[in-house]
Structure formats: C-alpha cells, structure tokens
Amino acid sequence: MMKKILILAMAVMLIMTAAGCKKKTAEAPASDVKAALSIEPGAKIKLGLDNDLWGAAVVELWNKTYPEYAGIVEYTNFGSAGGVDQIGLLQGEAPDVSLVIDGEVLRQVQSLATLPAAIANVASRVSQEPFYSNINKSRALYVPVAYDGMTFSWNKTMVEALGIDTKDADNDGLPDAFDTWEEIFAWSASLKTRPQYKGKNVNIVFPMSLGNQWSYYSSFTSSGWQIFSEGDPLKPGFDKDSFKASLEFLQAASKANISVEANGAKTPGASMGWRWDDFLNAEISPFGLVGTWMDVTGAEAATTSDFKFSRMPTWKGNQLSPLVKTKGLVINGFTKYPLAAAELLKLMLTKEGMQAMIDNSSYIPALRKGAPTAPDYSKDINKQEMSAGFAFNYPEPSMTLPNNPAQAAMNVYYNILIEQSYYGVWDGTRTPSDAQAEIVKNANAWIQENNK
Numbered sequence: 001m002m003k004k005i006l007i008l009a010m011a012v013m014l015i016m017t018a019a020g021c022k023k024k025t026a027e028a029p030a031s032d033v034k035a036a037l038s039i040e041p042g043a044k045i046k047l048g049l050d051n052d053l054w055g056a057a058v059v060e061l062w063n064k065t066y067p068e069y070a071g072i073v074e075y076t077n078f079g080s081a082g083g084v085d086q087i088g089l090l091q092g093e094a095p096d097v098s099l100v101i102d103g104e105v106l107r108q109v110q111s112l113a114t115l116p117a118a119i120a121n122v123a124s125r126v127s128q129e130p131f132y133s134n135i136n137k138s139r140a141l142y143v144p145v146a147y148d149g150m151t152f153s154w155n156k157t158m159v160e161a162l163g164i165d166t167k168d169a170d171n172d173g174l175p176d177a178f179d180t181w182e183e184i185f186a187w188s189a190s191l192k193t194r195p196q197y198k199g200k201n202v203n204i205v206f207p208m209s210l211g212n213q214w215s216y217y218s219s220f221t222s223s224g225w226q227i228f229s230e231g232d233p234l235k236p237g238f239d240k241d242s243f244k245a246s247l248e249f250l251q252a253a254s255k256a257n258i259s260v261e262a263n264g265a266k267t268p269g270a271s272m273g274w275r276w277d278d279f280l281n282a283e284i285s286p287f288g289l290v291g292t293w294m295d296v297t298g299a300e301a302a303t304t305s306d307f308k309f310s311r312m313p314t315w316k317g318n319q320l321s322p323l324v325k326t327k328g329l330v331i332n333g334f335t336k337y338p339l340a341a342a343e344l345l346k347l348m349l350t351k352e353g354m355q356a357m358i359d360n361s362s363y364i365p366a367l368r369k370g371a372p373t374a375p376d377y378s379k380d381i382n383k384q385e386m387s388a389g390f391a392f393n394y395p396e397p398s399m400t401l402p403n404n405p406a407q408a409a410m411n412v413y414y415n416i417l418i419e420q421s422y423y424g425v426w427d428g429t430r431t432p433s434d435a436q437a438e439i440v441k442n443a444n445a446w447i448q449e450n451n452k
Helices: 002-019 052-065 083-093 102-111 117-126 131-135 156-161 181-189 213-220 241-255 276-281 296-303 338-349 351-360 381-392 418-427 432-450
Strands: 045-049 073-077 097-101 143-155 287-291 307-310 323-331 404-408
Touching: 045 052, 045 338, 052 073, 052 338, 052 351, 083 097, 083 102, 097 102, 097 338, 102 131, 102 323, 102 404, 117 131, 117 338, 131 143, 131 323, 143 156, 143 276, 143 338, 143 351, 143 381, 181 241, 213 241, 213 323, 213 418, 241 418, 241 432, 276 287, 276 296, 296 307, 307 381, 323 338, 338 351, 418 432
Parallel strands: 045 073, 045 097
Antiparallel strands: 097 323, 143 287, 143 307, 143 323
8 A cells, every 4th residue: 555655646746747847748658657758858968877787778768768859868987986076076067967975965065956846755755764864954965776885795605615504593694603703703713724715725704804994894883883873973982982892892803813814824904905805706705795886696606606695793792783875866956957857867766767777787776665666686685685784784974064064074984094093903012992092082183173
C-alpha cells in the first residue's frame, strides 16, 4: 500500500509541474511514473558522471524514453570528487547535471540550482537519511543516489584455506570465529610462523592503513567514539576518554602483529598507507575493507576467490563504524536549460534510471528500504552484503564552521596530520595519552585559525 501511495504522489507532483509550463511536451513511456516532458526548444545538455558505462547507459535510456528529443543529452566524464568546485569555476561550461560528493555541496551552494518541488518532494521520501536532510536544510540542492564508502570484507577462500571456521551460528553475516577483534588479534598473535596462501606468506592479517585518515577512521570508533557526536562543528571530541581508548585499540592491534614484514619485523606505521586494493586484487590478507568504487567482480574472476562482506567485528562489545558518504546529483545553477536539466534528473531518479546505475557501475543505491524507485540487484550477492554492511557505518558529518561556511568542519580531521600523532602508538614509541594530547592541541589550533 505504501508503495502505491508513493508512486501516486510522485506522479501527481510531476504532472502538476509539467502543467505549469507551456513548452513542447511528449509523454514519458519509461518508469513507474508517467509525466509530461517539458524542455526548452533547442536544448542541449551535458551530464557529468565519473563512470563511462553508466554515462552511456543514461544517454541511451534518455534516447529510448524520449525519441522526440534523442541526441540532446551528451555525457562527459566529470569526476565526482571536486565536482561542485568545478561547477563554481566553470559555471556555464560545466555539465548541466552532475554527480558530486555530499560533503562538498555546502561549499558551493551559490553555484547550484534549487531543485524543482516535484523532484525535491520525491527525493526526500525515497532517499536514505540522513544524507538528504543533512545537505538540504535551507533549500533543496542535492539528491543522494549512491553510497560512497567501505565495508568489512573477508576472503572466504583464503580464510578456509588457513583453517579458520566460517560457521555463522547467529546468522549475522559474520562467522563466529572472527566476529570480534579480540578473536582476530588472538589468532594473529598465535601465529608462530606465517601461513602460506597460493605460495606466498600471509604477513598481513588486516591491512590497517594508518596513513589514510578516511579509511582509518573506523579504528577510532572501537570504543564508541564518533567525531562531532554532539552536533557542534567546533567540538570534534578528540578530548573524550573514548577517543583515548580507541588509541589503545591501535596499541592492541600492534601487539597482535596484524602486519609484519617478510623478515617478521613489525611494519612501520609510516609505511602503512593505502593497502585496500592489494587486499582485493593481490590477496595480501584474509580480512580488509572494500570500497564501493572497487571492481569486486573483476577481482573475483581474476583471483578465483570468493569475497564476502558484512559489518565490522566488534571490540569490547563496541561496533566499529567506517565513514560513509553519498554521491548524488545536482543541477548547475548556471545552466542555460534548467527545464531540460530537471527532466534528465527526473529520469535518472526513476527505477529505470537507478537500474542503469546498478547495471553499469559498482555503486549501491542510497535509498530507503522499500523505495518504489529501488533497482533490482537481487542476483548480486556482493552488493546485497555490502548494502547490509552500510547500515553500521557512520555518515560523515557535512557541517561547516560557523564563522567560515566555506570550510568543512571535517577538515579538522583531515588537515592536522593526525596520523603523525598516532604512528608512534603503533610503533610503540609513544603512549595513547601523549598522542591524544597532541591531537587535541592541533585540532584546537586549526579550529581557532580557520573559524574566522
């Protein structure tokens, strides 16, 4: 019943929007929603995505759905990271509709068009929260369509070859033998010699990437800490006891030897950069993190291994939570053809439009459960498992500093070289208390300097 109500409401809103325009119209045969198409005469619009197959699929869908307007949509690989800033710089030369990262939107609100009410009303109903409301507080600018984040993964083929039991008695998607970090650390510490897999020593149990702050974030949540948990952009929370306890988790991981060199020596913290691609493609470890942009299908075909996905294991009963953002669609505020751009965005948000994304990219839709626009990926077990894992991730805060709205509050995490403070905890050269004190000092100085 709820699905029928949502579909009916969506149809009514789109028809009302079209009725107020006096442009040439044509019936839209695709999607659950039938609406009158309204565009400017002679419109030519560009779509900016970061995936060529997806872009080509959207152009094909447009031409098939609206044959009278075939050829007016052109795709360009725009790149989602920094896309909002490029819209502000390029203005009318930038794509009319673009895929961007949610946290960047509030920096360039003046460059983005307000979404038509028909789109905003539907998007607010089907988008996964809090990603829609966090960005669209003052006016509707952004429609989240896909998760952008990482989930815990384990190489089932390797795990079984190493003799680890994969029984999942509680059916939570994570085998009982390693659903806690206590169990993983104990197994790692028990290794007198490093086991082999496919003729190579398994020197890494979990390729914790200390040098990459974004993917390392989950370790900071090991004692229940979350950044900006009070909702105040001036209080990241580094001074809390739970943050200090998370550094003790890093200390425990180090003592368990979860990453050693070929000679058995502990891997130096400063050399532990991004290693997640090697988990997937080079099979360097049984456990890791995998991002939504990674080619899991290709890796499984190349390695003949079966990768599984789930929530992260717990530590002392606390659920670790990687950061997750969304990528979504915006309309260029400088577009010459706002009606045509809106019609393209509408099409991309239909079930057929979302299916084009699913079938031609690694993205997972950021939609509420039961959304009528949800595409079908029931045969893709990897995407199903990753989607379930995202229920435990932490939405990256999108707040800006109160006196400097051009500065994202999260930059206090990314711009203070926080990894330089905790490398020593891993290496055993400094205490968690010392590292915490330095991080608090650097964060306070950064906020004072940037909140002007």
